[in-house]
Amino acid sequence: MRKGFFSALLALVIAGSLTLSSCIGSFGLSNKVLDWNNQIGGKFVNEVVFIAFWILPVYELSMLADILVINSIEFWSGSNPIACNKVIDGKDARYEIISNPEGYIVKNLDDNTTVKFNFDEVDNSWSVEANGEEHKFMRFIDDNNVEMITPDGTFEKVELSQAGVYAYQQIAMSGAFAAR
DSSP states (O other), rough: OHHHHHHOOOOOOOHHHHHHHSSSSOOOHHHHHHHHHHHHSSHHHHHHHHHHHHHHHHHHHHHHIIIIIHHHOOOOOHTTTTTTTTOOEEEOOEEEEEEEEEEEEETTTTTTOEEEEEETTTTTTTEEEETTEEEEEEEEETTTEEEEOTTTSOOOEESSSSHHHHHHHHHHHHHHHOOO
């Protein structure tokens, strides 16, 4: 009787561990974008870049790539292609993410198109470049201020303080709701 109870309990624990385990992936690309943001400055710089990346859909696109492609590769292969700096085989193309001294490059290996995130040391700014067009989204003015892109494409001076970040959030939210 004891042996049967122990066997049943063991089977229940194993079944429970299988149903409670998760295979959603590590979200390597999204985490790399967030890690990069955490390294570029203080908490106020990080917050305004976070909001700008929300306006420019950088976070949304990295999350979509993780959900649709990268996490599936990680699940089936057992290794994260972003963490290992491998080529990613997507549904319609193969992609490579390259870190360089200027920033980051996402390269479509099938048609050789690229999207770049560039840091310009001359004017202390970050930009995104695609299809031959480069768009700045942030420029450091001094230790306490940055210029950030707004939903209408203009730039707004943002104080790197709680009040400044809150004001920038309001601008971003008003533009997001106005576009709907």
